[in-house]
Amino acid sequence: EVQLVQSGVEVKKSGESLTISCEASGYPFFNFCINWVRQMPGKGLEWMGTICPSDSSTTYSPSFRGHVTMSTDSSVKTAYLQWSSLKASDTAIYYCVRLEFTSTFWGQGTRVTVSS
Amino acid sequence: QSVLSQPPSASGTPGQRVTISCSGSISNIGSGSVNWYQQLPGTAPKLLMYGNDQRPSGVPARFSGSRSGTSVSLAISGLQSEDEADYYCATWDTSLNGWVFGGGTKVTVL
Numbered sequence: 001e002v003q004l005v006q007s008g009v010e011v012k013k014s015g016e017s018l019t020i021s022c023e024a025s026g027y028p029f030f031n032f033c034i035n036w037v038r039q040m041p042g043k044g045l046e047w048m049g050t051i052c053p054s055d056s057s058t059t060y061s062p063s064f065r066g067h068v069t070m071s072t073d074s075s076v077k078t079a080y081l082q083w084s085s086l087k088a089s090d091t092a093i094y095y096c097v098r099l100e101f102t103s104t105f106w107g108q109g110t111r112v113t114v115s116s
Numbered sequence: 117q118s119v120l121s122q123p124p125s126a127s128g129t130p131g132q133r134v135t136i137s138c139s140g141s142i143s144n145i146g147s148g149s150v151n152w153y154q155q156l157p158g159t160a161p162k163l164l165m166y167g168n169d170q171r172p173s174g175v176p177a178r179f180s181g182s183r184s185g186t187s188v189s190l191a192i193s194g195l196q197s198e199d200e201a202d203y204y205c206a207t208w209d210t211s212l213n214g215w216v217f218g219g220g221t222k223v224t225v226l
Binding site for chain 2: 035037044045046047049050059061062095099101102103104106107108109
C-alpha cells in the first residue's frame with residue numbers, strides 16, 4: 001500500500017527556519033516524483049513544485065521559487081520542504097503528493113502556523 | 117487567481133443532480149487530461165476522477181466526468197449528504213511546466 005506520512009504540527013515565529021518531512025513507503029521511492037501543495041486557511045490548493053528522487057531534479061512554481069527548498073534523502077525514502085526564513089503568510093497546511101495522471105497519493109498534511 | 121476557473125459554490129437537495137464546471141486553456145485542459153479531487157472538511161483531498169471521466173476503484177457511479185474543448189465538468193447524480201465537500205479540478209500546464217488547480221467549488225446539500 002502506498003503511504004506518504006508527514007511530520008507533525010509546527011508552530012514557529014517569523015524569521016525562523018523550518019523543515020517538514022514526508023516519508024514514503026509501499027513503492028519504489030526512486031521511481032516517482034513528489035509534489036508539494038499548499039492550502040492556506042480557508043483557501044484552495046496551490047501547487048508549489050516537484051522533486052524527482054531519481055536525479056534530485058526540481059521544478060518550482062514561480063510563486064514559490066526562491067522562498068522554499070525541496071530535497072530528498074533516498075536512504076530513508078523521505079522528501080523535505082524547507083524554509084530559511086518564515087513569514088506569517090506561510091501559515092498553511094502543506095501536503096506532499098504523488099501527483100500523476102492516473103492516480104494520486106496524498107500525505108495527511110502538515111499544519112504550519114507562523115506568528116509575527 | 118487560479119489558472120483553472122471553477123464556480124465557488126454549488127448546491128442541491130438530496131437526490132438532485134449537481135454539475136461543477138472547470139475552464140482552462142489550450143495549454144492545460146486543452147492538451148491533457150484532468151483529475152478531480154474531493155476534500156471533505158478537515159481531511160486531505162482524495163482522487164475522485166482521473167483522465168477526465170475515469171473513476172478510481174471505490175468511487176460511486178453517481179460521480180461522472182466529461183470534457184469539451186478546454187473545459188471539463190463533474191456531475192454528481194443523486195446527491196447525498198456525504199457529498200458535501202470541496203471539489204477541485206487539476207491538470208498539467210505545458211506553458212507553466214507544472215500542475216495547476218482550480219480554485220475549488222464548495223458543494224452544499226440543502
